[in-house]
Amino acid sequence: MFLGHYAVALAAKKAAPKTSLGTLLIAAQLPDLLFPLFILLGIEHLRIAPGITVVFPMDLYDYPLSHSLLAGLLWSAALAFLYYVIRKEKRGATIVGLVVISHWILDFITHRPDLSLGFGTGTYVGLGLWNSLAGTLIVESALFVIGIILYIRTTKAGDRIGSIGFWAWIGFLASMYAGSFFGSDSSIDTLSTILLMVGSWAIILWGCWADKHRAARDV
Numbered sequence: 277m278f279l280g281h282y283a284v285a286l287a288a289k290k291a292a293p294k295t296s297l298g299t300l301l302i303a304a305q306l307p308d309l310l311f312p313l314f315i316l317l318g319i320e321h322l323r324i325a326p327g328i329t330v331v332f333p334m335d336l337y338d339y340p341l342s343h344s345l346l347a348g349l350l351w352s353a354a355l356a357f358l359y360y361v362i363r364k365e366k367r368g369a370t371i372v373g374l375v376v377i378s379h380w381i382l383d384f385i386t387h388r389p390d391l392s393l394g395f396g397t398g399t400y401v402g403l404g405l406w407n408s409l410a411g412t413l414i415v416e417s418a419l420f421v422i423g424i425i426l427y428i429r430t431t432k433a434g435d436r437i438g439s440i441g442f443w444a445w446i447g448f449l450a451s452m453y454a455g456s457f458f459g460s461d462s463s464i465d466t467l468s469t470i471l472l473m474v475g476s477w478a479i480i481l482w483g484c485w486a487d488k489h490r491a492a493r494d495v
């Protein structure tokens with residue numbers, strides 16, 4: 277899943293208005309931030325497999341450290357604990373932990389059965405939404421719109437970075453997602469993996485920057 281993870285981070289702002297969108301984005305994307313790093317380190321593996329699902333042409337055959345259910349629970353506990361140690365705020369820490377777990381749940385809905393439950397277990401799960409182009413588009417778009425609505429009901433722009441910067445970021449995410457259906461030159465060499473990592477972090481920094489220029493609404 278792509279937009280759905282960003283949607284959860286945006287929506288989570290309603291539950292934890294004091295928590296930075298940057299932190300919520302890291303939580304929502306944590307497995308996908310770790311995955312390219314683990315690929316570069318040779319710990320996890322994938323291969324190009326056109327047609328393996330209708331939407332996503334990669335065989336994600338070995339990524340238990342970033343994407344198994346057990347790893348998700350451990351990363352969730354780790355990030356929630358880290359957040360609590362730094363911020364001393366229980367509510368925010370709880371939401372951060374739940375947002376990390378949401379990544380696995382959304383991927384479980386989306387992926388073909390390639391998500392393991394534990395490290396090295398033989399059970400792989402996934403409901404395979406990626407086998408339906410229409411289904412994928414409807415679910416991703418609906419989640420994204422709901423996330424945006426909840427976020428803008430919770431925060432208001434303090435200046436142009438908070439308004440134009442935020443909407444430009446939303447537009448960029450939507451167009452990146454739309455573009456992913458056309459660019460079929462997918463490759464998984466070192467350079468493209470590094471670019472993916474840099475791009476993912478740049479998107480988070482951009483969202484975090486716009487969020488810093490928005491204030492919580494008094495409701």
Ligand SMILES: [Zn+2]
Binds near residue numbers: 277307308343379383
């Ligand atoms: Zn993922």
